[in-house]
Amino acid sequence: MPYEPPTHSVERSLRATLGARTVAGVDEVGRGAWAGPVTVCAAVTGLRRAPEGLTDSKLITPKRRARLAAVLGDWVTSYALGHASPEEIDDLGMTAALRLAAVRALEGLPERPDAVILDGKHNYLGGTWRVRTVIKGDQSCVAVAAASVIAKVQRDTAMAELGPEYAPFAFADNAGYPSPVHRAALEELGPTPLHRMSWSYLDALPRWQHLKKVRQPVESGEQLGFDF
Template sequence: MPYEPPTHTVERSLRATTGAKVIAGVDEVGRGAWAGPVTVCAAITGLRRPPAGLTDSKLLTVKRRTELAAELREWVTGYALGHASAEEIDDLGMTAALRLAAVRALEGLPVRPDAVILDGKHDYLGAPWRVRTVVKGDQSCVAVAAASVIAKVHRDKTMAELGIDHADFGFAANAGYPSPVHKAALEERGPTPYHRLSWAYLDALPRWRHLKKVRVRVDGAASEVEGQLGFDF
């Protein structure tokens, strides 16, 4: 299906209105998975013409996405990846884990950005970063699209490697997301060390639901169960 290529419109707007010179695009992958880390990429691209075919990673075939990621890693001015583990997601909750991963990525860049373009409508990053949120930024903004492709390819590779010792779970194909193979392995074997134990999928596993973690709010006023971003079987 034809799609409009991403542009530097948001980057140019930030330069004009805020004086920002170094702008990073930020995107995440793995938010809705049952297993594995949430991964964030921060990419600085400048205003150069991007490689042909750049768009949201989800719109690309695996082959093209992998090829494009290799091109982008050479083309971008700089990029860095940050991760929050399944254990950190369980302990902190997804919003705080996303921020942790994003800060790790931004602090890994060769230069600190003056502004950040964050994919989506929610600013999970906050101060002291100067943030512009853009819905579907991974389709419309060059820097965010580049970040989305690099993050997706990196995390998929990571999940395939984690799956070597857990072949029944199909991580190489499902990257830790819900799938029939993943569900069947969970029912038979229970969660691996890479699974998020606060996620709602455990409610549907009678043999393993005792493993579910409940996170207590910092103020101790109440408990809240993470995993509402998980999917029912």
């Protein structure tokens, strides 16, 4: 299906309105999985022409994603990954876990960005970061699209490497997301240490639902941050 390639229009806008010299695109993967971490990539691309075929990782086949990620690793100015573990997701909730992973990614960059383009409608980052949220930013913004592809390939690879240890769950195929094979393994064997124990999938597993963890609300005194 044809699609419009991503552009630098948001980056240019942030440079013009905020004087932002370094702009990072941020995207996540793993939010809807039953197992594994949530992973966030922060990528800085400058205003260089994007590699051919760059777009939202979900619109690219696995083979093309892997090839593109290999190109992006050398093409981007810099990138860093941040993760929040299943335990952190259970303890904090997804929004706070996303924030934790995003901050880890941004703080892993060699230089603190002057502004951040965050994929989606909600600014889950908070703190003192200058954030521009962009719906479908992984399709329209070069830096966010690059972050999308890198995050997806890195997380999928990490989950696949766990395949031999957790073979019945077929993590190499589903990356911890819901699938018939994944559900069947859960029904028979129960959750692994990689599973999120506060999630509702356990409600449909009578044999294991007693393991479900009830998360206590976490109070936060963080600033809401800036949203431009």
